[in-house]
Amino acid sequence: MLSRIAKFQTFEDTLEAFERMEKNIFVGRKFGTDEFNVLLTAFCTQRQMKEARSVFNRMHPRFSPNTKTMNILLLGFKESGCFSDGLRLLTEMEGVNCLPTIETITTLIHGAGVARDIAKARELFEEFPMRNLRPDTGAYNALLSSLVRCRDMESATGLMDEMEEKGIEHDNITYHTMFFGLMKSKNLDSVSELFDKMTKENFVPKTRTVVMLMKFFCANYQPDLGLNLWGYLLERGRCQHGHALDLLATSLCSHGKVQEAFECSKQMLERGRHVSEAVFRMLERFLLQAGDTEKLRTLDVMIKRLQNILPPSRGHATGILYPTKMD
Template identity: 30%
Template sequence: MILRFTNLHHLQSKPYNFNPNPRNPNPLLSQFFSSISTSIDEHVERVFHIVNRSESSLKLKESLKETQIHLSNDLIDRVLKRIRFSHGNPIRALDFFNYTAKKKQFFHTPYSLDTMLYVLGRSRRFGEILEVLKEIRRKDRNLITPRTVQVVLARVAKCCSVRQTVEWFRKFRKLVPEFDVNCYNALFRTLCQEKSMSDARNVYHSLKHEFRPNLHTFNILLSGWKSSEEADGFFDEMVKMGVEPDVVSYNCLVDVYCKSREIEKALKVVDKMRDEGISPDVITYTSIIGGFGLAGQPDKARDMLKEMKEYGCYPDVAAYNAVIRNFCITKRLGDAYNLMDAMADKGLIPNATTYNLFFRCYYWSNDLQRSWDLYGRMMKDGCLPNTQSCMFLIRLFRRHEKAEMAMVLWNDMVEKGFGSYILVSDVLFDLLCDMGKLDEAEKCFLQMVEKGQKPSNVSFKRIKVLMELANRQDALKNLSDQMALFGSAIRRQETVEIDILSDPHLC
C-alpha cells in the first residue's frame, strides 16, 4: 500500500493529531487500521480456501501466484491456524508450508512449524513430520523448541504405545538445539495428558538417571495422583532431592486429598503452607470446595468463599463454578442460581462451564423449556456456548423433535462461530432427515462446507438417500462435488433410473 500526501505544506503547518488517547481515537486512524485488518482477514480467508480446495500441489502454487497476495509470516500463521481448527486438508497444508519455506530469505515462525506438525500428527502422517523436522534442522534449527517436542509427542501418544512415544522422544536428541530438562518435561506432560499418570511416572523412573529433575518436573508428575499414600511418597522424594515445593506442588497434594475425601488432611496442608510463608491461592480453595462437594457438604463449600476473602484471596469464576456444581448435584438449583447471580453482582461473568452445570441437570431431567430459557439468557448475556453446551441442547431438541429450536441453535453457531459443527451437525442431520426437512438439511450442509468443515460420511449418506427418493439429482450432485473437495472417498455413483411405466420396451 502506497500512501501519497498531496499537500505537504498543509501537513507541516497543521501537524496531524495522532491522539494517543484510546478512549477517543482519531476517526481517520481507526478507519485506516480497520481497513488494513479487514484486508488481512480477507486474504487469510482467500488463501485458506485455495489451500483447502486445491486438487494438487501444482494447482495450489498456480492459484497462490495468481492472487498476488504477499505471504507474510503473520498471514501464514493465521492460515495454518485456520486449517488446524477447521480440520483442513493436511496434504495441501504441507504443500503450502513447503512452498512458502522455499522463498528466498524466508523463515517460518515457531508457531507455523508447531501448527503444521500438529495438523500432520492429527492425520497420523508421522513420516512427513520427520521430513519437516529434518528440513527445519537444516535451515533453522532454533525453530525446534521443547514446545515442538510436546506437540509432536502428543500426536504420537494418541495412537501409539508408550514405548513408541519414548522412541520418538529419543529422535529429538539430534533435532533440538538444547536437549535439556525442558524436553524431558515435555515428554512427561504428554504422557500425563495422553496416556496415564502411572505411565508418566514409570517413564520418569526409567529416565531420571539421564537428567536432573527440576521443580517443574515434579509438579507435572505430582498432579493426578489417585492414592494419597503414593502422592506423599513422591512428594517426599522431591524434598529429599533438595527441590523446594511451591504453591503448585502443595496444590497437587491438596487436590489428591480432596479427591480421596480426606478433607482434614487437605486443610492441614493449607495450614502448613501458611506456616512456610506460602499463601494458598484460588486453585487451593477451589480444590477444597470440590472436596466438600464430594463429601456431600455443599454448604461448607459455600462457606469457603467467605474464608477465601478473609485471607485476601478472592474467588474467581472457577471457584464459584465448583460451588454451583455442588448445589446442582444435590438438585438445589435455587441456591445454584443465587450463586450465579452473586457472581454477576461482583463483576464475574458466568462462562460456558457455569451454564453447562445447569444444562446437564435439565438434560437428564428432560426439561426442554428450562434448557431453552437458559440458552436465551446465555445468549442475551453475551456468553457463547461451547461444544458441550451445544451437545446438551441439540440432543434434547432431537429427543423432543424440535427442528425449529435446532435451527435457531445452528444459525447462531454459524453466525457467531461457536461449538463443533461436526459433532452438532451429526445430531442435527439425524433430526432433519427423520422429520423430512430436506431443504434445511441441504442448507446446513452447504453452510458447513462454506465454513471449511467436512460433514461426516454418515450424515452425507442419510441426506443422499432422501435426495435420491425425492429425485433431486442436481442438488445431490452439488453436495457430492462439495464432499469430493475434502478428499472424501465418497463419490457419487451415476445411475440411470428408468421409469418402467413410461418405457414401452419394458411394459
C-alpha cells in the same frame, strides 16, 4: 519424564531417577523447591497420592514447600477423591505460614463438590473475604459445579445471577455446568431459558457444549431449537463439529424437515467442512423419495469439489455412488 517413570515403574525407581537427574544430568545445579514440585507432580498426575504424601514427608525438610507445592498436592487429592486429606494439608500448610491462594481454595471447593459435601463447599467459598481473596470466575464455577453435583439447581441458578450482579464473567464452564445440571433434571423450559440468556449475552459456547445442547434438543423432539442454535453459531462465524450436524440433520429429517437438513449440510460444505457419509446417505434417500434430484446433485458437486482440496477421511461422504439412481 518423571511422570512416565512414576506411571510404569516403582516408587523407589522414581526417586532414584530424581536423584540421578540432580547428580548426573543437571551437574552443578542444586535442586530446589521447583524441582521438588516437579517430582510431586509426577506422582499426583498418576493419582499416586500415597506415594506423593510419602515424598512430601520424606523430602520437605530438604526443600521448602511453597504455595505451588500445596496446590499440586491439593489438586492430586481432589482428583483422587481424597477431600479430607486436602483439608488436613490446608491446615498443615497454614501452620507454616504458607498462605492459600484463590487457586488453593477453588481446588478445595471442587473437592468438596466431588465429595458431595455442599456445606463445606459453601463454607470455603464464604471464607474468601476473610482470607483477603476475591473470588473469580473459576471460584464461582467450583461452587456452581458443587451445587449441580448435589442437584441444587435453584441455588446454582441464584449463584449464576449473583455472578452477573457482581460483574463476574460467565465462561464456557459456567454455561456448560448449568446446562448439564438442567438437562439432568430434564427441565426443557429451563434449558431453553438459559439458551436465550446465553444468546442475549452474545456468548459463543465451545464445541463440547454445542454438541451436548444439540443432543438434548434433538432427543427431546425440538429440532427447531437445534436449528436456532445452528443459525446462531453460523451468524458468529462458527462452523460446527460434524457430530452436531449428524444429530441435527437426523432430527430434522425425522420431523419431515428435509429442506432444512439440506441447507445445514450445504452450509457445512460451503465452509470447507466434510459432512458424514451417514448424513449424505440419509439426505440422498429422502431427496430421491421426494424426486428432488437437483438438490442431491448440488450436494454431490460440493462434496467432490471439496475432496479436491481436502481429501475425505474415513466416515466422510464421497458423493453419489450410483448416478443412475437419479435418472
